[in-house]
Amino acid sequence: MLHEAIRRPLLCLRKELHHRMEWRVIIICLVCSPSMFMEMRSLFHFWFCATGLGSVLELHSAVVSSALDILLRPVSWGISVELGQRLPFSHAYFPSQQCDLLAILTGPLSCESFLGLVSYINALVHLDKTKTSHSLLENLQLQPPRGLVKYNSAWSMIINFPVWFNFATALLFHREGSQDHFSEILSKEIISESISDLSLAQRAAFYLSWVLCPSNDDQRQMLANNILELSHSWTRNNKKRPSYYTSIVNHRRKLQIPTAGDSEKFNVPTNPVSSLIKDFDDRCVKFCSVTAIPQGQAEEPSDFCPSCHNMLHLRIPLGVLLVSSSCLNEQSCDMLLRYTSTGQVLESNEVQIKTKNHANNDGFSTSCRGVSEQWALSGAYLIFGWLDIVEDMSLVIFDCEDTCHRFVSQLRTKTGPYLLKCVKLLLEVLYEPDQDRDSVTDLHNRLLNWKKNGHCCEAFEDIILQMNKKFNLPL
Template identity: 35%
Template sequence: MSNSPELTELFARLASRIRSDDQSDEDDDELVSSLNQSLSLSQVPRVRVLETALSLMCFTAPQVIESVVDCSVNTIVSVLCSLVDCKVLRSGKTEVLRVGSSISGHDCLGVMECCAEILGKVNEHGTLSCSLLYAVLRVAAMTTQFSYTKQLTPVLNVQPADEMIPAISKLACYMPKEINLENQELQMRLILWYLDPQNLLKDVSQILQDVVRRPFICLDAELYDKIEWRLIIICLAFTPLMFIETRALLHRWFLLTGLASVLELEVELVSVVLDVLSRPMRWGLSAETGSNLPFSYAYFPFKHQLFRILAQTLSSDRFLELVHNVKKTVTHAKRKLKHVATTTSMVNHKSAWAMAMNFPEWFYFAALLLSGASFSDNIICGVDEDNPPAASSFSANAAWYIAWIIDPIDESVCGLLSEKLENLSRALNNKHLSSYEHKRLKKPKPNTCQSQTIRLWLEDLEDGKTIDMKNNVMFRKIILGVLIGCSDAINEDGYEWLLHYVATGTLPRSIESQHAGLRHKRWNYDSNDKSSQKEAVTGACIVFHLTDIADKISDSVFETREIAVDFICKVKLKAVGYLLKCVKRLLQFEIDENSDILTKDLLRRILRWRHQGKDVFHCYKDLDDTISIIASKFS
């Protein structure tokens, strides 16, 4: 301090006068006044004296203020925590245990509003604001409306009052941005979902918007790598009720919109939550925390027996068990139906169909069985060698399962489609020309038999108008499973044509010129042609999706990992031509602010695709050049 000599002199004079008995009170008052004036730098002497005294003890003003804030907020937190209690209410011999907050809903609203104002001022204090936010949310969650009869029977309303919703929304704005799985943030997000379910809807909607906006996103990797999304997944894993609500929400959206991206998100959410249950430490949870996760039956209370079959490893024997279980469930459900309006129960989130849709690997496995790969090549594991089922048994059950997935309500459509799928299976497994080709082809070219058969089968379905092929999300995906099963029998041109059909849903009119027509197809090079751009995006996504399917089911289908890797590479080599054609077409469109993220995702996705299984494209100039062009967009 600059005036320390003067202070020393004043303290010395004061001390000497106190020791002397002959000094008057007036002299003492004058000396104290001088000391006050020396210590005080403002018009509030007492405050400045305290600050100066603290400064003599090496405390700065910001430290003092911060300490006051800490003490004040911690006091508020302690008071809020003390508001939650547990009481036993007695009336005669009747006892009721009440757990909750001791303040009313109206008072709680005032507390929430006050705390929101405080959080706005101390938001930069991370740990401090987090503790306050958690404390006030905990009080709000425990503040319920009780009313009692004379027998103390409680009538409980756990839903927050309408006037509390704005206050909850204000508090939600102060959720910490930096996420630590070991702090209170998991509990806070769960409490926010509980207080206002719209917060859960908002979190799920934000993920879905990104999925729709970014068609090349690696959703499984993004749900893990993006910390905010990972936190949502872990919260869902810790609360089966919220998981059930989320799954039901996405399923309703899928039924309303028919969007494949909604179904993709629902499937991936189920997959990653099950992964959290099986490998909690991979998701950043401690062993102790992971041990507190519920068992799987808590997440699938409806059709749990069916879930246990679907969650197992793919095999032929389990597939037959699955079909038997589904048929029994469907038959039981139809017996309960008394009028047409109740058929919605056959496709709602509690239905067997909804459960099966969450495990699409079985659908593609059925298409694989349909192609006859298990019998011609003996590649599928899980068949009882001592008592192997007949090939017709596999194909018939595979045809029924696929038809049921495509139309679970209309039994006549399901039966007709199942019959036509069996016809396709017989045609694909026939070493000679199928009946379609005998009737409609004079001289089929070598190595085009399988793709020609599939094409004619599709035309037969389209002419008969069995189903709405273009608007059914799952129908065209049958071809993806068939492509995996017939990868040896279909050449690159056939692969390209069938992938083009899956992407666009269109069939060239000329049978003989199908390969030439696709090979020499002239794309519309107008940069404003959004339909052409969408077609290119969809085509590339189909190739990525095909490879992901082959990757997911290969370990179950093949006996060794080495065979599985070789098979994935075989699929990639067949599909690379169509992928490059789509990507090159896409690169001709100008990159703007909206498509910048699309191109970045494309680069990440194509690099991941290249290394799936193993990289078999060494010195593959066309692919290398395409990747270099994509990368140069950001240099």
């Protein structure tokens, strides 16, 4: 399963776990034996800590999600009602000391629940500091706390629920005046529960820094401070933008994207997204060593497919897209998606460079030898995977199905142009002889799902038709 996940980065793992019979049988067997399920989780944890591969984390999360879905809807997995009733409760599949944490992670996704999650983590950090202090008195030597990254730790459990990481990135950049669907939901709860935006941003910064630096308290605190300052800087820049005042004066009026002249008038950078990316890369990335590419890798970075490495820390700026997508133009979205998928910081004018000029014909494989193939595959991998998480998150957050659909549709519209560039370049590689048929099928399935959900422009439809004709694929 892990080999497939690494070899086929565009594969939708949760669908595969449900539809591919041999995989489904494995998951059902694990669910029938909680002890084996926990053994499987510990194995995934060790693999992830040893390799840093995002594919390991993604498969681990997919298996956990599928197991919980089996417990909730056993019949949909082909399990009889009688057997389903005999399955243990969900807490039997996780460490006994984390029952309360499991209840939070599988409960409602809200500001109040998030504050509860952060309080839980704070208590763990305080307890770990206390244990470390006692250890220092006994051993007279300073050692970083390691308890938070054990296979049965809260950290190992929390990273299997990526919706909370996405939710934290949204809270980090949410401020009064944002009129996107997600921001409106957050604003309503903030007002009704009397929660301050600043308090949420502080806790979001703490949560994100803890996930990225769980075993080094000093680095975590510095990272949290830098992430929070990034949030404040984004807020200050947006308050100077004409679109901010337009939204405050008239909520019904469509947000306007400021021109270069408007930006000079309000003394704000022409492209605040560019400033955000540069600040984040300069001040935050250096602290994110735990979930980034392991420093001990002997090979060159170019020898690895970027989509396989866990670049969770680079997804923090995507919180801007969640809460302020209507304020971002295509150029800003391209810049944001290019950075979060590859880690490359580009100037505004560099985004418009035609990457086709740098393409080569080395082929499409997990080694990703061509520079253009790297960013194309990484971009498609990011957008498809991130939107999968966003859809899960929106189903929990929005009460109205229509609002949920509009929210996801808006994000697909914003990410669509960049995805189209990635897909076109991937097709140039896939059309070459002796290419992996599975890669073609995975991309085709992703595009069909994109079309099925009503977010398929004419260009995507043309690509689907071309693939159907070229590779004899089913409609």
